[in-house]
Amino acid sequence: MNKTIEIIGAPSAFGQRKLGVNLGPDAIRYADLVARLENLGLEVNDKGNVKSPAIDMQKYRSEQDGGLRNLPEVVEFCETLCNEVDQTITAGKYPLVIGGDHSIAMGTISGVKKHYDNLGVIWYDAHGDLNIADSSPSGNIHGMPLRALIGDGHPDLINIGGYKNKVKTENIVLIGMRDLDEGEKAYIKEVGIKTYTMSDIDRIGMGQVIEETLEYLKETDGIHLSLDVDALDPVETPGTGTTVPGGISYRESHLALEMLHDSERVTSMEIVEVNPLIDINNKTANQAVELLVTFFGDKLL
Template sequence: MIAAERAMRERVDIVGVPMDLGASRRGVDMGPSAVRYARLHEKLRAIGVARIEDRGNLHVPIRESLAVSDTHAKYLDTIDAVCSELAEIVERILAEKSFPIVLGGDHSIAMGTLAGLTRARGAAPGIVWIDAHSDINSPTSSPTGNVHGMPLWFALEKGYADRARTVQIGLRDVDAVEKRNLRESGVRAFTMTDVDRLGISRIMEEAIAIAGAAGEIHISFDMDGIDPSEAPGTGTTVKGGLSFREAHLIMEMLAASGQVGSLEMVEINPILDHRNQTAALAVGLICSALGQSIL
């Protein structure tokens, strides 16, 4: 563990978004609590974060109280409302010169995080998006209508993501329409085949050069990017994912770049987890992104 004086950030602000409306499997709304229970605050203090402000969880209506008005993008109006609130909070955190850590919840919350970052900075951030899936379906192309498969598409459409500064890593479950959408988007995507062939270090050098070309980098980390043997507690597991060390090296190299300005950890589902293993891994990855290293 690094010494306290080597911490990358003196202050962080944590906000939980117990969103499960974008996913079909239940339980991901408990993700923020699982990450806190995995000693997030204690681990952040141990690496030298001097001030930790936990803003608690946003209110997310339960789906039993809602009607599905559009089967092509289920609960989108409610998701948008929660994301608007999240965007305002992220914008305030940055105005206070703090580092936002957003805890999901499903990946639909990325729309709110990215909106807040864009408004605060006046331009879309560079993004390193770790995921088994490309999340670039549109409401008309999605086979399920689940919005957690659409956040990158929405972010690109609304100008909250810059296609020239967005990199995806770990892809291995991309449907035919998503492949077309991804090719047309111009987003740089590294599949697990690329990881096997090139190695994660070389990929990260390119990813940092792309995402960090004009400023700070946002990390959007879906835990299903990691192999389910290491991260079983997520709703859409796909075999053949990133290893424990590959995931940490991604975060370590991003930290070493000095350009990380924000991060979100999503799709942690404690109902599907083994003894909170996935949440504990998420905490370790957050610490790596903030500068914790082996020596």
């Protein structure tokens, strides 16, 4: 990789109800992210954290409003993040966004898509994040970003960045699925999103999953990797808000990221949902850094 990696902190907690995920970007920094990347011979620029709206605790903890909790704050944050990502790519740098809850993906990908005609997305996660307000059991917007990016949902969410329909359903691959709401299952079947559940990974192995993913996305002109640390088994990454047992192993994840690095086709990345307030000795942030340095080229030999 010959581009400067530009780190953009995205400290949003508005997409869910557990404070602490907004501290995720700094927890990842404290785990020596910049130094580890520079040790690979990479040029790194840390832009700092995107400015976030203030958290009104009474509102933050209140019941959902029309099925969309903290909608104005999520939209404001994502619009700001979209602009930051757009500027990074315009400057010829590689955007690495560190979150923050997964609602930030609406901002990240809205900024990325301005530079690609046929963007592919790898959604590495335990969850599909394909809800709309009517199908969401919680009203948490971090369960809706991918559906909004496709172009379904509240107008304020689907029009972040000033346009909609950022990602085509045929350009999405879901990896690590093991906790899908009924509405998400129906939607995946209806539109035919390429999906690898944990059962699929167990059956064919992570290596084949990544090979098939890259082949499936061969017509795209860029690929964005959106990695939620809850894709991994909570034994590996306990410091995240929506843990689901039986996840991807640490070693399987390193293999996936090694292969994605070697493909030279992933043009932007974000890592989300690290929550140091519910972590154990910053273990999840440290694991996140290990995954990131693997993705950017660290190898044993």
